[in-house]
Amino acid sequence: MQTAWERVRQLQTEDVTVYGKILGKTLRGALVKIEGLRGFIRTYVDKHREELVVGEELPLKIIEVREEYDSLTLLHCAVSIRIRQLEVGQIVSGTIRRIRDYGVYVDIGDLYALLPTSKIFYPSVDHPNQLFKINDHIKAIIVKLDHENGRVVLGTC
Template sequence: MSFSLESFQLGDIITGKIIKLEPTGVLVDFYTDQLAYVPLLELSLNEIQSPEEAVRLNEIREFMVVGNYDGKHDIFFSHCSPETLKDSDRLYEVALDLASEKSGHPINREDLLVHTKVLDVHRHGLSVRIYWFLCSQDHPPTVSFSIRKLEMRKAWERLRQLQAEDVTVYGKILNKTWSGALVKIEGLYGGIRSYVNKHKEQLVVGEKLPLKIIKVREEYNQLVLIHRSVSIRLRQLQVGQVVSGTIRGIKDYGVFVDIGDFYALLPTSKMFHPSVDNPNQFFKINDHLKATIVKLDPENGQVVLESYGSSA
């Protein structure tokens, strides 16, 4: 059972009493004129098979108010601020186009309710997530309630704190991906960036690794980690430093150099012969070389090199 959007604010935290446990969810008394049904999926951040694994009868719990929106879309608005965008004609024109395209017929402005969330403020504009609700007598905008979303919010807060405090976290590899591996930290899925890690091939499903958090972006549901040894090695490096390594990979766009604990990239544009069509003309696997660090990107675990002795 859903409730009118007018009765609640999206994102609010409200308390309710668990009145009845059912196989697929619970009935909750939010001290309104009707009980709310909260499905099993929304009772916990963990995977559960029954309500009893997450709540107890007559227990008072906190829930997050979540919107039953009809659509959402991320978009960049140039040359505006959060203040100028709010309730602007420009915002509604975009939302109307998106809603009309998704529904397959024109939507009038009076039939559309728009909520926005600013994802990022750039020098020349805003990255914004638009949520829209279609409003009519037969289709009023509604909200529902979730413990899972509340636990997710708290988990993201803990992850930001762990990142700020540079805490080592431990994650078990759930499966391997093209860029590394998937783990779960604080109940949330995260990716280990190990495409620069020379030990990528040695990752084993079920193995528990010491990790450092390098990116926490709740708005994009993005958690990125790297192996602690890679993090330590990155902090020992500086732009302008000369390093020695062994070539372990050759691509059209550059070569990957093993400089200890991970691979650094020497792109073709930073070679002595940047006009070369294929680095295979000059390099072979297991060749040793010296190079200068020209870029460090700890957030993505990347190091970019140029040929030793090259001019900037």
């Protein structure tokens, strides 16, 4: 097991694409096996989450290795690549896919970005559904990129 943990740390450091077969799906992702270790694919930002199929092999990037917690966290390669193409301050276009009390999820390509309620600059709005509807097209500005966790935070323009 120690050799497997050393190997995945090396693969992460070298930013190597690894391939993992989906063992099962969860509400927030999927379980895979990498180098004999069980890993978790974060898919809450991945618009293709519903399309994941048990048994399917996917190209993945290792984003976190925590041997002490027996935890290996991965992102789908397409999501990792898309996030690297983005910059803070960049204007993006997208389609609203989910509306929650804390914000809206916007499909901006191969991933979902979050437009939090705190970044919606309309003072008379109590809930995002007063302003937005599913499938609305919007333009927003990227205010935060978290490459490590695969998160994109938007603000209104």
